[in-house]
Amino acid sequence: xxxxxxxxxxxxxxxxxxxxxxxxxxxxxxxxxxxxxxxxxxxxxxxxxxxxxxxxxxxxxxxxxxxxxxxxxxxxxxxxxxxxxxxxxxxxxxxxxxxxxxxxxxxxxxxxxxxxxxxxxxxxxxxxxxxxxxxxxxxxxxxxxxxxxxxxxxxxxxxxxxxxxxxxxxxxxxxxxxxxxxxxxxxxxxxxxxxxxxxxxxxxxxxxxxxxxxxxxxxxxxxxxxxxxxxxxxxxxxxxxxxxxxxxxxxxxxxxxxxxxxxxxxxxxxxxxxxxxxxxxxxxxxxxxxx
Amino acid sequence: xxxxxxxxxxxxxxxxxxxxxxxxxxxxxxxxxxxxxxxxxxxxxxxxxxxxxxxxxxxxxxxxxxxxxxxxxxxxxxxxxxxxxxxxxxxxxxxxxxxxxxxxxxxxxxxxxxxxxxxxxxxxxxxxxxxxxxxxxxxxxxxxxxxxxxxxxxxxxxxxxxxxxxxxxxxxxxxxxxxxxxxxxxxxxxxxxxxxxxxxxxxxxxxxxxxxxxxxxxxxxxxxxxxxxxxxxxxxxxxxxxxxxxxxxxxxxxxxxxxxxxxxxxxxxxxxxxxxxxxxxxxxxxxxxxxxxxxxxxxxxxxxxxxxxxxxxxxxxxxxxxxxxxxxxxxxxxxxxxxxxxxxxxxxxxxxxxxxxxxxxxxxxxxxxxxxxxxxxxxxxxxxxxxxxxxxxxxxxxxxxxxxxxxxxxxxxxxxxxxxxxxxxxxxxxxxxxxxxxxxxxxxxxxxxxxxxxxxxxxx
Numbered sequence: 150x151x152x153x154x155x156x157x158x159x160x161x162x163x164x165x166x167x168x169x170x171x172x173x174x175x176x177x178x179x180x181x182x183x184x185x186x187x188x189x190x191x192x193x194x195x196x197x198x199x200x201x202x203x204x205x206x207x208x209x210x211x212x213x214x215x216x217x218x219x220x221x222x223x224x225x226x227x228x229x230x231x232x233x234x235x236x237x238x239x240x241x242x243x244x245x246x247x248x249x250x251x252x253x254x255x256x257x258x259x260x261x262x263x264x265x266x267x268x269x270x271x272x273x274x275x276x277x278x279x280x281x282x283x284x285x286x287x288x289x290x291x292x293x294x295x296x297x298x299x300x301x302x303x304x305x306x307x308x309x310x311x312x313x314x315x316x317x318x319x320x321x322x323x324x325x326x327x328x329x330x331x332x333x334x335x336x337x338x339x340x341x342x343x344x345x346x347x348x349x350x351x352x353x354x355x356x357x358x359x360x361x362x363x364x365x366x367x368x369x370x371x372x373x374x375x376x377x378x379x380x381x382x383x384x385x386x387x388x389x390x391x392x393x394x395x396x397x398x399x400x401x402x403x404x405x406x407x408x409x410x411x412x413x414x415x416x417x418x419x420x421x422x423x424x425x426x427x428x429x430x431x432x433x434x435x436x437x438x439x440x
Numbered sequence: 441x442x443x444x445x446x447x448x449x450x451x452x453x454x455x456x457x458x459x460x461x462x463x464x465x466x467x468x469x470x471x472x473x474x475x476x477x478x479x480x481x482x483x484x485x486x487x488x489x490x491x492x493x494x495x496x497x498x499x500x501x502x503x504x505x506x507x508x509x510x511x512x513x514x515x516x517x518x519x520x521x522x523x524x525x526x527x528x529x530x531x532x533x534x535x536x537x538x539x540x541x542x543x544x545x546x547x548x549x550x551x552x553x554x555x556x557x558x559x560x561x562x563x564x565x566x567x568x569x570x571x572x573x574x575x576x577x578x579x580x581x582x583x584x585x586x587x588x589x590x591x592x593x594x595x596x597x598x599x600x601x602x603x604x605x606x607x608x609x610x611x612x613x614x615x616x617x618x619x620x621x622x623x624x625x626x627x628x629x630x631x632x633x634x635x636x637x638x639x640x641x642x643x644x645x646x647x648x649x650x651x652x653x654x655x656x657x658x659x660x661x662x663x664x665x666x667x668x669x670x671x672x673x674x675x676x677x678x679x680x681x682x683x684x685x686x687x688x689x690x691x692x693x694x695x696x697x698x699x700x701x702x703x704x705x706x707x708x709x710x711x712x713x714x715x716x717x718x719x720x721x722x723x724x725x726x727x728x729x730x731x732x733x734x735x736x737x738x739x740x741x742x743x744x745x746x747x748x749x750x751x752x753x754x755x756x757x758x759x760x761x762x763x764x765x766x767x768x769x770x771x772x773x774x775x776x777x778x779x780x781x782x783x784x785x786x787x788x789x790x791x792x793x794x795x796x797x798x799x800x801x802x803x804x805x806x807x808x809x810x811x812x813x814x815x816x817x818x819x820x821x822x823x824x825x826x827x828x829x830x831x832x833x834x835x836x837x838x839x840x841x842x843x844x845x846x847x848x849x850x851x852x853x854x855x856x857x858x859x860x861x862x863x864x865x866x867x868x869x870x871x872x873x874x875x876x877x878x879x880x881x882x883x884x885x886x887x888x889x890x891x892x893x894x895x896x897x898x899x900x
Contacts, residue, residue, distance in 0.1 A: 270790065277784075286803070295789060299791050346785070349785075
């Protein structure tokens, strides 16, 4: 990603006199997804996914592969279904009674909506970081040790200690909290809390981490730290990140998927999407014409 | 003029003052050039003007009413003295007889000497009433005039009004606190009288309770025993059984309602559960005495146990059912108040629903849950009717739930019902028991507060 593109993203063109286009005036023609929704070495394969909330369809026929050990960013205007799509990947939507998912979602070629699939085990393999930091009202140590304890990942206290320390180091939080591991996690700053939540997720040793706008409640410095962390984490994990910030998508991801009104419009290499979008809607969104 | 008419007049003055002051300020605003659009609303000036006449006059009225009675009494006493009328030994009784003569027939029934006193009393009363009315009314009028003259757009009306509101709120709070303090002191005072007759040690550690004192010395069982231990053991036993029933049942139904039940089930089940708390305890009482106690007795006998027909178990079980809503309703509320993000965070780590409930939700909701249990416990300790009907009056010192026991509150009731002389040890014992009960619940509260503070997990 070169400087010029980032600058252009930061400042949408102002010379255009036309008023910002509304979604109604866009006169969208829904076509099949543009770009390369498939990829080699896929961790997740989703095929023709439809999601309904009671009678409202939130996701229309989305097919998308998520490559292993890379970061894919889901972008799009508010209410476009990107968070809903994200939450189908670890069956978090199961907690909502009226939500129904159709289509196929394969994790390592196994259907995660199959009858024999245990959603609890799935969520241990596919961790999640939420928009608002949500540390448990427990100590920093207990927050991180929570997952390993319920899954029985360690045999004794010293192994658990090591695991907690390792997770905190990976999340880049250890130096800041090593002297107060038993202080409440809710006493940390917002950015630290979010890194604590990431540490908590890493400690379960998942294969995939879903991030739902992980930096939207944070200040720029904390955001920078989270982004740096995401870059490091992709060595070991597959990461799916929903974000409202196009600069963030450009900075952290290798592939980008653009959603609009519940449909997947375009998928491609991040560089290509931001420099040379193939679909008219994608172009209008990333140049700030609407959104 | 009666007091109610006087108060009505004062309110009328206040209303007048309100409208006049508001009018005055509105006019002033209209005439002056406004420096800004945001001005103190005219109604605040109205409130201030109204309250500045109403509050002082009411205060003066109540103070005068308070000193009226002692003043009249002393006047009549001196009159009686000057007339050399031989008042009976009890002056209060004498005055009461005179004052209660409010119909012509009653006056006619008084002796001639008393009629003279009555005349004098009537004169004094009428004059004082008139004086009070005159003082209060003239004060109110003066204040209305003064307030209306003084008030202008420079008066800090909003500030003054806020201060007055603050004062009223403080008054409301202090009434509650003063009442509590008053009750504590009255109980404490009567208890010390009791401890003057019965040594405190034999009360607190004595194991025999039989408060019947003989009226004549030759009666049987003339020596009373005031050992409170059996009562407190009985209270604790029954409360413990009740909590053993209500805490698990209540907590589990709360978890079911807040975490598992669909919204339709919840909408029906919660009010139904709360109806349990609305059933009068006397109904629970005969349910316990007529249904549960015989059932337990029959069950026990079929297993070869000897069960008293009134047992602590029967009372405790029924009381446990009664206090389920206190535990479940409060716990349900606090569990529902735990943020959804914590649930999702735990589920997102691969925790099951039950793991989430035990490890995240209940710790986060603990203060509220303990609060509910505490409320239930104090209901159990204070409950009387069920125990009277189902557990009996016999003060047995036992921890066997199959025997009849009695509780502190039941004994207080039996001590104070019927005709009582107020200064016998038997009656005063009720105050001592009340004091002990108060101290016990206070200690329970302090312990619970400590537990909550230690184990609380605070979100946000």
